[in-house]
Amino acid sequence: MTPVPEGLLFGVAGIPHSCPEDSSLRAVEHVLQSGLEALELEFVQGLKMGPETASQVKQASRRHQIRLSAHAPYFINLNAEDRGKRMQSQDLLLNSLRLAAAAGATDLVFHAGYYGLKTPEETYLNIKDSLREILSIARSEKIAARLRIETMGKKKQFGSLDEVLSLCRELEGLFPCLDFAHIFAREGRVNSYRDFYQVLKKVEKKLGRLALKQAHIHISGVKYNQTGELKHLNLEESDLRFDEWLQALDDAGVSGTVICESPSLEADALMLKNLYHNLREKKPAPQPR
Numbered sequence: 001m002t003p004v005p006e007g008l009l010f011g012v013a014g015i016p017h018s019c020p021e022d023s024s025l026r027a028v029e030h031v032l033q034s035g036l037e038a039l040e041l042e043f044v045q046g047l048k049m050g051p052e053t054a055s056q057v058k059q060a061s062r063r064h065q066i067r068l069s070a071h072a073p074y075f076i077n078l079n080a081e082d083r084g085k086r087m088q089s090q091d092l093l094l095n096s097l098r099l100a101a102a103a104g105a106t107d108l109v110f111h112a113g114y115y116g117l118k119t120p121e122e123t124y125l126n127i128k129d130s131l132r133e134i135l136s137i138a139r140s141e142k143i144a145a146r147l148r149i150e151t152m153g154k155k156k157q158f159g160s161l162d163e164v165l166s167l168c169r170e171l172e173g174l175f176p177c178l179d180f181a182h183i184f185a186r187e188g189r190v191n192s193y194r195d196f197y198q199v200l201k202k203v204e205k206k207l208g209r210l211a212l213k214q215a216h217i218h219i220s221g222v223k224y225n226q227t228g229e230l231k232h233l234n235l236e237e238s239d240l241r242f243d244e245w246l247q248a249l250d251d252a253g254v255s256g257t258v259i260c261e262s263p264s265l266e267a268d269a270l271m272l273k274n275l276y277h278n279l280r281e282k283k284p285a286p287q288p289r
């Protein structure tokens with residue numbers, strides 16, 4: 001296996017705006033030309049990619065050395081009132097994982113569901129049961145992609161930082177997708193170097209050092225109110241302190257992938273990548289003992 005590089009790779013969620021074609025295959029090559037390193041394939045409106053395209057996307061990602069992840073459909077709800085709908089969501093998540101692996105994605109990000117009429121405790125248990133089943137099937141099929149449960153920005157959605165970390169701690173094979181715009185919008189206060197650093201230390205404490213060394217992160221600007229996230233914004237239009245956030249990621253020694261979900265996609269992703277490499281260059285070299 002190729003060793004995972006130290007540090008962060010930057011990429012976009014979905015096909016870059018400057019990509020001349022609306023195709024995932026073309027997007028892989030275009031991400032490289034844009035100076036980025038990662039791409040999250042969007043299965044958010046359904047699993048429309050056929051097996052042949054998936055195989056071509058996988059080959060292209062290897063050829064261009066682009067790190068691929070994927071995002072499962074938005075309509076998955078592992079806490080649906082209706083049992084049939086819950087079963088459908090389980091199937092859909094599993095099929096998303098199979099497709100992600102076929103397309104060469106190492107990780108599949110998903111939104112677990114809504115509380116609906118249930119308490120947070122009941123919701124937690126329902127989602128845990130569903131995920132346990134999915135993970136067990138994924139293991140028996142040896143699917144080569146990790147399941148990443150996302151921290152969610154709306155308070156009606158399951159997925160506070162604590163819920164996500166507890167589930168990942170309980171279920172072997174489940175990993176977090178840390179969406180810092182969502183954490184900020186939901187908690188309302190996580191917006192300084194110290195806050196970001198504390199979130200990262202909490203992840204390390206709950207899940208171990210490896211969770212920071214193989215992190216999968218989402219970022220964008222965000223508009224929010226007391227219900228949490230309203231919509232994504234470009235970083236400069238938002239009050240999210242992304243420079244302090246990047247510094248905290250670097251100081252905490254985080255490695256892995258940062259996927260930018262700003263409306264501007266590649267423009268913000270490139271801005272973050274440049275900022276990150278600038279602050280790393282400025283860092284004094286460690287002194288010999």
Ligand SMILES: [Zn+2]
Nearest residue numbers: 071109111150
């Ligand atoms: Zn998401």
